Amino acid sequence: MRNEEIPNPAVYRLSFYLRQLESFHRGDRHTISSKQLGEALGYSDAQVRKDLAYFGQFGHPGIGYRVDELIHQLKKILGTDKISHVLLVGAGNLGRxxxxxKGFVHKGFKIVAIFDADATKVGRKIGDLLVRSDQDIASVVAELQIRVAMLAVPVQAAQAVADQLLAVGIKGILNFAPIALNVPGDVVVQSVDLALQLEQLSFRMTLGDSSPGDESSL
Amino acid sequence: MRNEEIPNPAVYRLSFYLRQLESFHRGDRHTISSKQLGEALGYSDAQVRKDLAYFGQFGHPGIGYRVDELIHQLKKILGTDKISHVLLVGAGNLGRxxxxxKGFVHKGFKIVAIFDADATKVGRKIGDLLVRSDQDIASVVAELQIRVAMLAVPVQAAQAVADQLLAVGIKGILNFAPIALNVPGDVVVQSVDLALQLEQLSFRMTLGDSSPGDESSL
Known part of the structure; x- marks a missing residue:
């Protein structure tokens, strides 16, 4: 399975399939056809089959997909079948x-440490976690074997903090600062640009778009 | 220009083109070719030309694109050439x-009112704004002619608040609750599912993805 072969939107749809399957699962549904899965999300059955075919053979002739089996497979593909430890830098409003x-733990992610450069925030408790000095990042990452970080720091600090994270072996960053981070090729950055989301909403309102909300979730 | 004809990823790339052009503009660059614009973002020049062609004819033979002109055109297309008033429901951590x-005002969005159902939060000042009771939504929307809302409320409350917003004429919702909202066809919802972002990051780390961070911003 090579990344270049799989279109990015298909990977996003994978997340939507997973959510829908979990909803079926809660409703005690055991099997599902590509048509039913597609209908629930506004996709064609051909689209569903094509998307899933990038990742393997999941259907059973005459039965369709087994809901719990497909949930398990999709989680495995997405790498969320185990709980991953995540660190968070930035104990401001966004960090808090x-x-x-609530959504992270259910999806296999647990924030296990929070850091801030601001000495007045260090030592405060947020939820179950004590805010730690960013000087402690290296030792905590090594101790807890963390590979993923969330970056919720001001835009001016983002690249410097990212560099600090890369230096201690972080391989994936969920970046909330509105800046494109420079990272080496073996590091993955997923950026959440909130203004861009609003811009896209504005565009779709201008057009008079009428697609259902979950189709445009990003 | 009909929405069905324009692929969603092209509309996202429009936002990236705009950011890159603004960066060129700050660097006092006056004209740019599709090749240069593409190179800065990791797209081919053919991709750039194809994306922009959905929306009109912007290039000048022998010159390429005029940076300020293209910025103006893209903002017009995205509907962010004027400042839009936005209301925010939810004065919790995310709302704050x-x-x-910082990114919203620069992109043409100004949060002009904030509401919360929690009486202990009503009357508090956050930044320049006073938190108002959700009972006041109708009068404020009418007075300030607001059409766009951000929803930063707990997942259990999201649909009820959305219904309340629709009842007073809101036509676009930026939804941060991890739930697919039910809205009529003339209302646009853009959802920001933070767990989904982390899931996608996890997937790309599993694959050993090495595309630059800004290409996967969503």
Whole structure:
């Protein structure tokens, strides 16, 4: 499975399939056809089959997909079948919002440490976690074997903090600062640009778009 | 220009073109070729020309694109050439983070009112704004002619608040709750699912993806 062969939107749809399957699972549904899965999300059954075919053979003739089996497979593909430890840099409003966000643990991510450069924030407790000095990043990453970080720092500090994270072996960054980070080729950055989201909303309102909300979730 | 004809990823790339052009503009660059614009973002020149062609004819033979002209055109297309008033529901950590976010005003969005259902938060000042009771939404929307709302409320409250917003004429919602909102066809929802972002990061790390960070910003 090579990344170049799989279109990015297909990978996003994978996340939507997973959510929908989990919803079916909660509703005690055991099997599902590509048509039913597609209909629930507004995609054609051909689209569903094509997307899933990038990653393997999951259907059973005459049955369709087994819901729990496909959930398990998709989680494995997405790498969220195990709990991953994540560190968070930035104990401001956004950092606190991320810590309070309910969705992460359910998706296999646990924030296990939070850091801030601001000495007045260090030592404060947020939820179950004590804010630590950014000087401690190296030792914590080594001790807890963390590979993923969330960056919720001001835009001016983002590249310097990213460099600090890369130096201690972080390989994936979820970046909330509105800046394109410079990272080496073996490091993955996923950026969440909130203004861009609003810009896209504005565009779709201008057009009079009428697609359902979950189709345009990003 | 009909929405069905324009692929969603092209609209996202429009936002990236705009950011890159603004960066060129700050660097006192006056004209740019599709090749140069593409190279700065990791796209081919053919891709750039194809994306822009969905929206009109912007290039000048022998010159390429005029940077300020193309910025103006793209903002017009995205509907961000004027300042839009936005309301925010939810004065928790995420709401406060959104209020403090520097990127919105620059992109043509101004949060002009913030609401919360929690009486203990109503009347508090956050930045320049006083938190208002959600009972006041209708009167404020009417007075300030607001059409766009950000939803930063707990997932259990999201649909009820969305219904409340729709009832007073809101036509676009930037939704941060991890739930697909049910809205009528003339309303646009853009959802920001933070766990999904982390899931996608995880997937790309599993694959050993090495594309630059800004290409995968969403």
């Amino acid at each position: 919002a991320l810590l309070a966000y | 983070a959104l209020l403090a976010y």
